[in-house]
């Protein structure tokens with residue numbers, strides 16, 4: 001019997017780890033009915049394991065406040081009571097629900113009780129933990145220090161495991177079902193609120209979701225979308241509205257293929273090594289060439305133009321990559337003159353950088369950013 005339970009658990013774990021997003025999971029509502037998390041597609045989700053007799057239970061009040069603030073913008077809080085930490089959620093789901101409504105007036109969905117660790121853990125939690133492991137408690141915070149001490153006393157290696165550590169651990173899921181962040185119960189609610197603001201505001205979410213894409217589908221971008229991208233580009237601010245750039249949007253696939261042939265001859269070894277190589281513009285079907293005055297200047301304005309275009313593309317489900325490398329090749333190689341001529345760049349302008357654009361065929365992870373670069377002077 002024990003072996004059967006173990007092999008069933010292993011099977012659920014494999015299934016959970018093969019999942020692409022939280023939309024692949026079903027949970028049970030407080031009435032025992034199946035609910036597919038696919039019903040929450042397009043919403044920002046905060047998934048939290050709760051308990052009614054925990055020192056962190058008053059967080060219900062803050063969760064409800066966040067819910068009221070962001071629900072209209074697309075936030076859902078999914079509450080899973082769990083009795084695995086200090087047996088602090090002992091009641092039936094009805095009792096728990098009654099307690100939470102009476103004491104904290106919660107309005108977000110409360111699901112059936114589940115286990116989040118161990119043999120009986122719900123596959124949703126296997127998935128959540130595989131996506132966002134334990135990042136540690138903030139030991140500079142008194143409560144973080146207390147939790148770290150308490151857990152380390154029972155397991156010196158507790159921090160090496162992705163297990164849920166206590167009640168009120170939270171996972172933030174973006175509008176595409178990706179688990180983007182995990183918060184420990186001691187993490188500041190104001191930080192969580194700031195992340196929710198980023199995730200629920202479409203402009204902020206677009207900014208935060210942009211990544212450089214270097215694998216694209218074999219599908220050129222529709223002319224109408226390229227037009228919108230260009231329109232958003234030239235809507236960027238420029239010093240004294242001088243608009244000191246010119247832009248060339250390349251839709252001619254043969255031109256891209258022809259210049260790539262030159263690149264392939266010059267970089268044969270590198271191209272052969274790259275099994276995904278399609279063209280010299282990081283494999284994108286379309287490119288946008290941004291030019292600035294040959295005499296110098298205008299680079300700042302051109303940068304702003306480019307970011308506008310990349311965000312516009314992102315907002316329409318396209319991927320982009322800003323490219324400097326290919327420009328150096330194009331400008332330094334005489335055999336690429338035909339390409340430059342075809343762009344009809346006036347003599348007093350020069351190609352500055354290129355934006356690759358297309359339908360993404362990869363979902364790159366976010367590259368780290370150094371928050372220390374920013375100082376707030378108060």
Ligand SMILES: Cc1cc2nc3c(=O)[nH]c(=O)nc-3n(C[C@H](O)[C@H](O)[C@H](O)COP(=O)(O)O)c2cc1C
Pocket residue numbers: 210211212213214282321322323324325326353364367
């Ligand atoms: C001016 C500039 C030039 C870049 N040149 C290249 C390039 O030649 N090839 C490339 O693959 N990525 C290039 N990138 C993309 C950066 O590598 C990328 O933006 C950076 O690693 C951060 O990753 P993210 O865009 O996914 O956040 C360039 C980016 C900028 C802003």
